[in-house]
Amino acid sequence: MATIKDVAARAGVAVGTASRVLSGSPQTSPDSRSRVLAAAAELGYIANGPARSLRRARTDVLGLLVSDIRNPFFSELAHAAEQEARAHGYTVILANANEDAAQADAVLDVFASQRIDGLLLSPQGPKTPRLEALLASDLPIVLLNRSIEGVDAPLYGTDNAGGVAQALKWLQRRGHRDVAFIGGPETFSTGAERHDAYLAGREAHGICTDDALVDAGDFLADGAAEAMLRILDRGALPTAVFGANGQTTLGAMRAVHERLGAEAASLIEFVSFDDVEWFAFMSPPVSAVKNDAPEIGRAGVRGLLALINGGTATSQRIATTFIDRSAGSAA
Amino acid sequence: MATIKDVAARAGVAVGTASRVLSGSPQTSPDSRSRVLAAAAELGYIANGPARSLRRARTDVLGLLVSDIRNPFFSELAHAAEQEARAHGYTVILANANEDAAQADAVLDVFASQRIDGLLLSPQGPKTPRLEALLASDLPIVLLNRSIEGVDAPLYGTDNAGGVAQALKWLQRRGHRDVAFIGGPETFSTGAERHDAYLAGREAHGICTDDALVDAGDFLADGAAEAMLRILDRGALPTAVFGANGQTTLGAMRAVHERLGAEAASLIEFVSFDDVEWFAFMSPPVSAVKNDAPEIGRAGVRGLLALINGGTATSQRIATTFIDRSAGSAA
DNA sequence: CATTCTCATGGAATCGTTTCCATGACGGAA
């Protein structure tokens, strides 16, 4: 592979001059500029990133740590973040922690070793030792989606309260009084925020305040199905079910189908926090609060770049959109 | 940040010795070993990756270029590939090409500059200039999912013929004669292989060979919906529809719903190449050929690592599983 | 006891850049 030395030799200049031309320094004559660029093109020169990073003490690489890229929320977020980063000349390295603190720490070590310039972190639990170390090393960090206790990095996440309000308004419009709510873990800030917003807002929207109708799973289908069954076991028969995330709604639907049968299930309306394109094909179709995952990713990258460049970044709540697929709505 | 020099000084040894200890060379005494390790731990030393990469002329980084990480096939693949790579001490950098040759080339330049040790490539079209250059530079490369003309890198992909055979067998068992097939672009090897396998196998499975029932879209929902409408416009009324990928099936369903109404649509069975968990909730439920994206990712990484380590790798077709969700099957 | 061999060690070179510093050419001002 051609090095800058080869380019300089071919152009008949010193390496210093070649470097200045290639990095766009103004301290270059038109003459050497054209000769260096020509030589570089002829040799197919591509700068050695590690060498440059070593010397400049920055890598132009961002680390993105999510719990699971298979989750559509994160894959949309990651896609948008990667595009935004690349548009600014940054590369993204992606890693999954799989909701496991040990894996998260292993990844953070790798990131540290790669000397990433900044970290986009979607936390999954409390602070871990490696994270603590990174925070102490004042690496620029932004949080995505979930907050984490004792870390005051800027947070880019969904407007959970606003999204729940949209769902509540829809439930009221549809005339539902007996609504089941399946939440997520209280230890996740998203779970807690949605749960709190629901409890705080339900009465004002004409929804029964019987807590037998409220239960929580683990944000996964199986846990949600169990929570749904617990609610049914208490003798409740809701006319609508509100699932606090996509998997939760899926699990709740499955439980209702299995327990009550397809016919009775089709009389219950589901509304979900998190939209999935397949909701349109359920019977009845499922309405949903749609997260703007791409915008969260882009805003996170922009905030992180601001921090990297010595500026400041402030937390931001990204608005949701309500997708109304109910019978009366304009299809 | 602590450097190896700091570690050596604190341990009272030369940097060479510290390096040998930290990289596990056998040429070290137990004494210096323990002192260096202690010093490293006390200082929280984490090796500078770029410096190491510069000297060793390898980065332990793999590049993964997919068309769109939001596609569940790729997000499952990427998840598994990342896990497998990390288990072998490699880091993955991910990029999306969005089915755009210019973006793909831009990404390949970034990869080249990062001096990745190997490339996992899911191609989207013909060879591009940058790809040509990379192939010439004999960077280890494996292809995922799709092949590409004129490139003889090993391919790790779905067993398309086998998957189509599973679907055909199911169609026969269900007694379908009038089956519509919505394919994908012939320019994608996956589209062509599935199409060819279907045409070659339909007669033997008792399926009508009228080509009015066959059309193709672009592997996206909208294009598939148009293809479905063209079939219906020809006056055909299939009892089953076979979509050549997930989005295609989705689009075909949407078209059938819109054109014939929910009631008539519920009389048509859909079978899909690519499984999606929501298929279970359609009415009737959609059966599907499930491809083993995680195994494709893992096999691809293993093949690539073999190439990197100077070995050889051979193409591999990963078997599919048929998910039968039809009425008679054990639910 | 002398010699050779083994092996851990220190020191230095090296990887490919960027950036600092000194130099020299050139132009403009006095």
Add this chain to the structure above:
DNA sequence: TTCCGTCATGGAAACGATTCCATGAGAATG
């Protein structure tokens, strides 16, 4: 004409690791 300032340039240092090579201590062998 002389002097100063500007500015492109060449050369060298520096980034932080790995690895080569020479050295010296100690063990093993005769």
